[in-house]
Amino acid sequence: MAKKIGILDYPMVSVDFTPRIPPIKKINDKTKIDIRYCLISPFAYVHIYWDPKEYEVVYEIEEPILTKEEDIARDKVVKAMRNMINFKEIIGGSNETLFEYIDKRFKLLAIEMGIELTYESYKKIYYYLVRDFMGFNEVEPLLRDYFVEDIECNGANTPVYLVHRIFRNLKTNLVFNDNESLESFVEKLAQRCGKYISYAEPILDGSLPDGSRVNATYTKDVTSKGPTFTIRKFTKTPWTPPQLISFNTLSPEMLAYLWLLVQYKMNLLVVGGTASGKTTLLNAIAFFIPPEARVVSIEDTRELNLPRDNWLPSVARSATGVKGLGEIDMFELLRASFRQNPDYVIVGEVRGKEASVLFQGMASGHSSISTIHADSIETVIKRLETPPIELSPTLLNVLDSMCVMTHAIVRNQETRKLREIVEVVNIGENDVALTNTPFMWDSSEDKFYFKKESRLFQKIYHRYGITPEQLSAEFRRRAELLYRLYQRKIFGFREVQDIINEYYKKPEEVLAKFGVN
Ligand SMILES: Nc1ncnc2c1ncn2[C@@H]1O[C@H](COP(=O)(O)OP(=O)(O)OP(=O)(O)O)[C@@H](O)[C@H]1O
Ligand SMILES: [Mg+2]
Structure with missing residues (x-):
């Protein structure tokens, strides 16, 4: 047997x-x-x-x-x-x-x-x-x-309701049968928000590790139905790199270039005016981070979304609710996140004193991608050098490249363009900045040009021992691959991430699959 x-x-x-x-x-x-x-x-x-x-x-x-x-x-x-x-x-x-x-x-x-x-x-x-x-x-x-946007529980013995993206308000078959189980669930929510809830401090206002917002109460007051909670789920689906090509926001070459910069751990800053598409571009660039890398992101309000496991998102919180508890600003968050030893640090938007922590982090070898509100390279440098940010020119030089986003009207259509990609060669005293501009958008023809040799490619040859020929061949292959993805309308956020991850492991197979030689 x-x-x-x-x-x-x-x-x-x-x-x-x-x-x-x-x-x-x-x-x-x-x-x-x-x-x-x-x-x-x-x-x-x-x-x-x-x-x-x-x-x-x-x-x-x-x-x-x-x-x-x-x-x-x-x-x-x-x-x-x-x-x-x-x-x-x-x-x-x-x-x-x-x-x-x-x-x-x-x-x-x-x-x-x-x-x-x-x-x-x-x-x-x-x-x-x-x-x-x-x-x-x-x-x-x-x-x-x-599809779920909001989850709402108004007490024990009453159904949990939710808001569905397509079907809106729906009653669920989920019911907490007694106060004890609901209480312990609310405690769990608090714990995962890194907060504490008790009868003495019965109100919770926090965010879960995935960025969802949580409000909860904890009370035995006989007039109420007992503990309650609402979870506002974080649901934004980002645009993928091939989608940005389809909007004609940038060229496949620009993306291939950014892909190489990200892979080789250069420090990037996306620059632009209000609603020029900075955060959107930042999120698209983040798709290029190697799959095994450890990523930490820091934001004021949750916007970024990366389809990856190895990611620790955190959101700064202003004082709200009871006694101003739970206030954590970007500065503290950033300091804490460097202790987690990330390979990549993403900062949603650089505004104040957190910039010095970020630049020191970059100087000590953590690669970073972030955005800053400014209309041109000159204003960025000025903003970074004057209060409240006040960085020294030496520290500014850890920045490798800046992408300038802009609104543009093309054939009577409102569009977003990656106007130029600038490489920082040297920022000296008195705001004198030496830069190189490999990529530019030409507004008269609505075309993107690869204008000049990249200085950062030279940095990559030296640092990683890759020959210029190898790097430029790789650049061409990736541009071609991204173009093919756009042609085949492969836009899905998970799908695109899977292809990029796969490319890191078996580039030949991925190229063959999409017909790139
Ligand atoms: N490449 C693009 N093409 C078309 N629309 C875009 C593009 N990028 C962003 N948008 C639209 O512009 C709006 C603002 O985008 P986004 O949040 O990325 O800009 P931002 O510069 O980060 O804004 P803010 O100044 O508020 O931080 C969004 O609603 C988005 O739908
Ligand atoms: Mg933004």
Whole structure:
């Protein structure tokens, strides 16, 4: 007879928290709404449909149903695991290591406690373990729904409501059955926001690691329904590099050049006036960061969105709510983030004293990309050198390149253009700046020109021991690849990121796939 397979032999289950976004069309007749899509693959789905009894559209989360025995087993494992899991470790680790960690602990605990499970039961329980230890328990599927904008819970024993991008206000089948479970959920929210909530300080105003805003209350006041929370999800989907080509904001060559600069850790600053597209370009450039690099981003309000795991976004907060608690400014955040030893630091917008921390970080080898409000290179330099920023010319020289964004009217159409890319050669005393401008947009013809040799390419040859021929061939290949992506209308944010990541690992295969020689 064959040897019995033990739990240790069960293959690890893969849980995908970011499945593909389904295409959803608006349906005008509400009674015809009936759609189902995946939230956490392959375990959690949502079914949105017209409920004739309730006479409204409802949002029904579908998750694996546990048998009584499975539920007991899960409970035992959760209790035992809670005592042994080091949460600090969990929050710092990558998803891959966490999955493995939980899988291993689960299997060993099951053996230790004499819990026998079929593979089917094991899979279901494993899902609940990762959902609860890594995510936000029963709310996690909602947080994973790309279309969900707001999640609102007005107390125990009443359904959680949400705002859906397409179907707007919907009632869900999620209900917290008692105050205790809701309270512990609110505590978890506070903890992940890096804040504290208690009866003494019953109001929480914070943001989750992914940038979502959280408001919560914590009260046993008999007149109220108990604890409440709202989560305003962060949902902006950024434009990808091929999309910017399609808007004719910049050329594939400009992007290929920026890709090389990012890969070789040059420091970039995007310059431009109000709403000129600085943040949009910054986000597109961030797609080029090598997949294994550790990225930290810092913003005032959350706008950036990078489809990558190895990313620690943080948002500065002004004093709000009770007693001005929880105020963290960009300066402090930036100082804290350098201690995390990032490869790349992205600052949403440089305004004040945080600039000195940023430039010192660059000087000590952390690559950075950020934006600054200014209309020209001269004004940038002036702004950086005068109060409140006041950087020394020596420090300014750690900056490698500046991209100038501008509004432009082309054939009566309002557009955004990457007007020029400037390389900093030397910034001396008295604002004298020596620069080189490899790329320019010509307004009379609405064309982009690669004008001159790049000085930064020379820096790359010297620093990384690459020959000029190799680098310029690489530049051509990448420009061609980006052009092909644009031609084939490959604009999706995950898709584009996957291709760029793949290119870092197997460039020949990617080039062949898109017909670049
Ligand atoms: N390349 C582009 N083509 C067309 N529209 C764009 C482009 N880039 C940005 N926009 C639009 O312009 C608006 C402002 O973009 P963005 O936030 O990137 O600008 P910004 O310069 O960072 O603005 P702010 O001065 O507020 O920081 C957005 O609503 C966006 O839709
Ligand atoms: Mg901006």
